Amino acid sequence: MPTPRRCLVTGANRGLGLAFVQHLLAGGDDVVATCRQPGRAAALNALVGEHPGHLHLLPLELREPRSIEALAHELPLVCDGLDLLVNNAGVLHSGERFGSVPAANLDDSFRSNASGPFLLTQALSKQLAAGARVANLSSSWGSITSLEAFRTPTYAISKAAQNMVTALLARALADRGIVVLALNPGWVRTEMGGAHAELSPDEAVAGLLEVIDGAGMADSGRFLDWRGEDVPW
Template sequence: MPAQRRCLVTGANRGLGLGFVRHLLARGDAVIATCRHPGRATALNALTDEHPGRLHVVPLDVGDPRSIDALVHELPLVTDGLDLLVNNAGILHAGERFGTVPAGHFDDSLRTNATGPFLVTQALAPHLAPGARVANISSSLGSTGELDAFRTPTYAVSKAAQNMVTALLAKALAAREVVVLALNPGWVRTDMGGGSAEHSIDEAIEALMHVIDTATPADNGRFLDWRGNAVPW
């Protein structure tokens, strides 16, 4: 990996996405931060003043192919390539109960959590440098091996699908030594994780970045947790 990485983070306006942006900027990297509504991303926009020339905030709805096309068109204006792609954008419909799960929740979840990362990576593949990293932010809820109760079904199904996306992308990009990872960040204190979660955003990001930084081609396509341990599929 180069000393200054060229990075793109989706869902960067809050939570883990914003945490990734802050961490990457602090270590001197150049970052393209995407979110659906940049004008509302107050914390993200404030960082542009603190890091002039190294942070570009760009609109992206990962569930909209036209938005992905627009990103690809704009990308050469802000960078000459990518060393790290973090597919972080995600959606969780809370409070789902068996017997009343709406079909629309599956549509939303699969489009954002599984189809989105695939299409974004596919579209950006020509811009990925040899040896680049693609980090797909997954969840233990997407692991059938760790399933212990009925909870958040549309999120769980979409994250399981995203794990297959990781495996497929790993095969597609292996010839260029691009390493694609599915990463379980653990239970993190975000809007999605809640205030009782085990880890702070900073703790989670530092741990995840260590896993990303130390990954080798032998790790391509693996499902790992924040400690670098294998997660059962």
């Protein structure tokens, strides 16, 4: 039997994050799932009962550096290293219009979608195993090349910044054989994507895990979709 991967998934209480946890557990991996309030994450707590010893829940408020530091300190108590880090947690402020975009939205989006994943990966870098994978969940709306209209500005700006985070982390971690990817999951039926989206979370995550598993060092720093196809920057 293959050795189980040691995985950490942020924003794991719903949507794509929860689907990642479910798929990884089904594949026999060990998972640390983080969210803001683990005690209120009913689906995750049910999974703990179904997978005793293989799933641990830890709190993380990605916008707060102290919370990131606390997680980095507590993680060794439940996990002796990481083979996969999935930076999934993020925020989208809907209904923004040019001329009335609040500064607070921009700050919140940047801290959740860009600086948070960077600081978390940096804080956990010593716990990443040689040859580990870091998957940053990005979006086509973070593609400058594909921009067609003014929409979701604070989300788009922060996801474009997150793509630079991926490129920088790929270079920072290259000497340890760690692959870092920016991944566009497609239009997914989540709270963020809406009920009319094209893909279910299961479909998106199954594709993303294939991309993650198939990536090598030559792919580190690339922006790929759930089918493994390049997304323009």
